Amino acid sequence: MSLISILLQAAGAGQSQWSGILMMVVVVAIFYFFMIRPQQKKQKEIQKAREALQTGDKVITSGGIYGKIKEIGDIYMLIEIADGVRIRVDKTSIFASSEDAQQK
Known part of the structure; x- marks a missing residue:
């Protein structure tokens, strides 16, 4: 089972609004750590290389x-x-x- 499905099952049927919010937080965290953060590091390296010219x-x-x-x-x-x-x-x-x- 995936982590998201386990978290959704643990939230229960009465707390569906919390499970939706939790899922959005997980998606934002995934985007940040796998897409945004590496791109920011690469841009800083490029900037340092340009300044060293x-x-x-x-x-x-x-x-x-x-x-x-x-x-x-x-x-x-x-x-x-x-x-x-x-x-x-x-x-x-x-x-x-x-x-x-x-x-x-």
Whole structure:
């Protein structure tokens, strides 16, 4: 038997409103521990990796553009994608360091 069915049987017929509330709490807890919490941890790791980037590091943007960081501003990075060709991208659009991506 599953845990939910045991809890529902233990609640009894007269307390059906409590069993519904209990089931909703269990569903919310499952969503939190298996979906929301791991995603939050992953976002924190990505943020730390972006903050650790320095001028001269090779990166990949979320659009798939490979380049080398030439300048880092408050909300943007200036990336050189070819000799003399530089583009300004938002910091949040940096997907990964190209050294990290090549190692995987």
